[in-house]
Amino acid sequence: MSARTRLLAAFAAVYVIWGSTYLAIRFTVETLPPFLMAGVRFVVAGALLYGFLRWRGVGKPTRTQWGAAAVVGALLLLGGNGAVVWAALRVPSGLIALLVATEPLWVVLVDWARPAGAAPRPGEALGLMLGLAGVGVLLVPADLIGGVFEIDLFGAALVVFAAVSWAIGSVYSRHAPTHPSPFLATGMKMLTGGALLLVAGTMSGEWARVVWSEISLKSLLALIYLIVFGALIGFTAYIWLLQNTTLPRASTYAYVNPVIAVLLGWLFAAEPMTPRIVVASAVIVASVVIVVRSRAQQLESGA
Numbered sequence: 001m002s003a004r005t006r007l008l009a010a011f012a013a014v015y016v017i018w019g020s021t022y023l024a025i026r027f028t029v030e031t032l033p034p035f036l037m038a039g040v041r042f043v044v045a046g047a048l049l050y051g052f053l054r055w056r057g058v059g060k061p062t063r064t065q066w067g068a069a070a071v072v073g074a075l076l077l078l079g080g081n082g083a084v085v086w087a088a089l090r091v092p093s094g095l096i097a098l099l100v101a102t103e104p105l106w107v108v109l110v111d112w113a114r115p116a117g118a119a120p121r122p123g124e125a126l127g128l129m130l131g132l133a134g135v136g137v138l139l140v141p142a143d144l145i146g147g148v149f150e151i152d153l154f155g156a157a158l159v160v161f162a163a164v165s166w167a168i169g170s171v172y173s174r175h176a177p178t179h180p181s182p183f184l185a186t187g188m189k190m191l192t193g194g195a196l197l198l199v200a201g202t203m204s205g206e207w208a209r210v211v212w213s214e215i216s217l218k219s220l221l222a223l224i225y226l227i228v229f230g231a232l233i234g235f236t237a238y239i240w241l242l243q244n245t246t247l248p249r250a251s252t253y254a255y256v257n258p259v260i261a262v263l264l265g266w267l268f269a270a271e272p273m274t275p276r277i278v279v280a281s282a283v284i285v286a287s288v289v290i291v292v293r294s295r296a297q298q299l300e301s302g303a
Contacts, residue, residue, distance in 0.1 A: 013237035019260025022093035027222035034085035035201030045231035046190025068176040069188035075169025077193025083162035090155030097261030099159040106167035123294030131287030
């Protein structure tokens, strides 16, 4: 396989697979408890990835590196993915993807709020204002704009919380003492974050709500898809892209995924595709493009 073919395959994996995981999550939570489902997903994927790399001779992580992985796993998977799968019980998958797409905007704010953090540059500030306007278009009550589609505000708040938690984890991971192998570090984050999700599911009584005879084949197939494609192939492809292309190109997933997620939800789950959603999608995606490109230019200039 040529280098160009590998690059195209990696982009296709990140664009299509990650964009489709929101619909897969919706299918899994139809008959599987959200926290336990997500915990199983990441523990299995993390164990496979970690075990394979250790078998291949990648160095053993230290306690400090495990601690950092646990913090990142808690922020990205327990706070981030955990809130998303819970919200999937109340909010259409396409709208979840749109709200999650605001994560780069929250990264800018979190990076600014941390000690010695840098204030947003003009392009980032413009993207932030545009992104918040797009979220406002989604969340404004339907009766105020004469619409018929009403979003579940509590579910939407959970997704915004997930995006903020993911942003905090992303900023923290840049400075955390993680394992030098990005692939092994990813496996460690999946293991620790998945374990925390299982604890959350246990503490919230999800085991008592599992009815094995009522678990559908669609939910099981969607869970397998999330483990194999969403976690293992998707994360591996993204890490490979970070090592083999520029950050601005790798970051384009942030504004491609929500478009794919909205389309898939509309096509395969009869989710709404109203003018309001189309406008909000365009505004949010445009804001993410502005912020990602502005941040990339800042990194390239060394500012």
